[in-house]
């Protein structure tokens with residue numbers, strides 16, 4: 493090889509490496525993104541969440557669910573937070589969110605507190621990620637360094653919310669496919685389902701299991717009979733379907749690993765919960781057993797899976813914008 497072709501190929505390798513490094517620093521989130529521009533952002537978020545928890549013990553659960561429903565639709569870009577407008581069909585009215593997703597007012601309070609200290613700096617997508625972490629740690633779960641640097645979308649995707657967010661009536665294979673579609677694996681599915689260790693669900697999301705499951709004339713056979721009686725009392729057959737049951741009947745507001753012990757006892761509330769343990773031959777069963785017997789193992793996996801979920805297709809660099817009002821695109 494001649495000198496000039498060697499130096500040319502050395503140059504092109506260098507160009508590729510530099511391009512990859514630039515891409516890396518532009519495209520990746522990190523924990524110190526606001527270190528100079530809003531160093532106290534985590535504690536600002538945490539203090540508003542803590543305040544909200546004093547009057548609403550459910551709000552932490554509601555807030556982490558918002559981050560999940562944001563990330564599964566066009567990535568973690570706060571598309572969920574946009575209201576209807578002439579050009580926006582809000583995700584808030586999609587099947588999984590309508591009359592269900594809650595906590596938007598608290599998100600607005602957090603954003604206002606953050607804007608007060610660091611105007612125009614912190615995205616609404618990062619507010620959701622930080623609020624999710626605060627909600628878990630303030631409820632007795634693990635704390636972690638949230639990766640930051642997401643920017644906010646200019647659009648919403650209501651159709652995407654209808655199709656990409658898993659439904660509680662879907663089988664394990666469909667739900668696994670929806671996680672896989674956003675780059676999350678079976679371990680992520682089981683770990684993140686552990687968020688159902690706190691919060692509530694409406695009767696309409698599980699009442700199909702209580703009386704005539706799949707047209708059998710009987711309740712879901714994987715539902716513990718004592719628990720069944722309790723749930724039948726909460727959810728009268730001709731009720732409106734909006735009554736609430738705790739997702740974790742043992743420690744309803746604490747973030748712990750009891751969710752997995754519940755599944756072993758046939759006390760999963762949603763069909764999609766119990767399937768993780770009761771689907772014959774499923775790869776999820778041994779993960780449920782591992783998390784049930786070792787809370788540290790659950791917490792470690794949960795943190796890693798929250799980071800994985802938070803990394804779904806963020807807008808970075810100069811894509812999108814930093815919204816000043818989470819409900820609206822700037823200037824609209």
Ligand code: HEM
Nearest residue numbers: 553554557560592658659660684687691692693694697764
């Ligand atoms: C695996 C598929 C999942 C399905 C099918 C599912 C389904 C549901 C349903 C039907 C509800 C009750 C909604 C209502 O009654 O209004 C709910 C609540 C909840 N979900 Fe999930 N979910 C899943 C995964 C997740 C993930 C990954 C997270 C977070 C990491 C999460 C966090 C929550 C929380 C905390 C609540 C309670 C919210 C509140 O009390 O306001 N879920 N989920």
Ligand SMILES: *[C@@H]1O[C@H](CO)[C@@H](O)[C@H](O)[C@H]1NC(C)=O
Nearest residue numbers: 517518519520522524525641
């Ligand atoms: C974090 O990401 C931002 C934007 O990509 C970058 O400017 C900054 O240098 C990164 N910080 C570290 C410690 O990597």
Ligand SMILES: *[C@@H]1O[C@H](CO)[C@@H](O)[C@H](O)[C@H]1NC(C)=O
Nearest residue numbers: 531532533534535536537539
């Ligand atoms: C950061 O915020 C917390 C909670 O709001 C507050 O107690 C603390 O004094 C703040 N620190 C700085 C340096 O602003």
Ligand SMILES: *[C@@H]1O[C@H](CO)[C@@H](O)[C@H](O)[C@H]1NC(C)=O
Nearest residue numbers: 575576577581582585586650
């Ligand atoms: C927003 O649009 C939905 C249809 O997607 C409609 O059902 C709803 O009433 C609208 N909400 C508001 C506040 O305008």
Ligand SMILES: *[C@@H]1O[C@H](CO)[C@@H](O)[C@H](O)[C@H]1NC(C)=O
Nearest residue numbers: 581585586587590650651654
């Ligand atoms: C999404 O689902 C909701 C509720 O089922 C429905 O009202 C709405 O029209 C659907 N939107 C789109 C764009 O498919």
Ligand SMILES: *[C@@H]1O[C@H](CO)[C@@H](O)[C@H](O)[C@H]1NC(C)=O
Nearest residue numbers: 659661662663665666667669
């Ligand atoms: C599972 O996904 C398939 C293919 O998308 C769909 O036809 C089927 O209705 C889904 N099953 C359930 C129970 O939602």
Ligand SMILES: *[C@@H]1O[C@H](CO)[C@@H](O)[C@H](O)[C@H]1NC(C)=O
Nearest residue numbers: 703704705706707708709710
């Ligand atoms: C259960 O549902 C099936 C199918 O929808 C129906 O044919 C049957 O009559 C129902 N059984 C009872 C006891 O209601």
Ligand SMILES: *[C@@H]1O[C@H](CO)[C@@H](O)[C@H](O)[C@H]1NC(C)=O
Nearest residue numbers: 703724727728729730731732
């Ligand atoms: C529910 O309503 C149906 C029809 O209105 C009625 O036949 C049935 O007895 C009711 N069931 C209960 C448990 O009230």
Ligand SMILES: *[C@@H]1O[C@H](CO)[C@@H](O)[C@H](O)[C@H]1NC(C)=O
Nearest residue numbers: 716717718719756757758759
């Ligand atoms: C039903 O739940 C109780 C705990 O409430 C448990 O002791 C029992 O083993 C469970 N039964 C089954 C069949 O899982």
Ligand SMILES: *[C@@H]1O[C@H](CO)[C@@H](O)[C@H](O)[C@H]1NC(C)=O
Nearest residue numbers: 785786787788789790792793
């Ligand atoms: C529990 O899990 C942690 C983290 O994976 C591990 O270090 C520890 O050894 C496990 N404890 C037991 C008793 O297996």
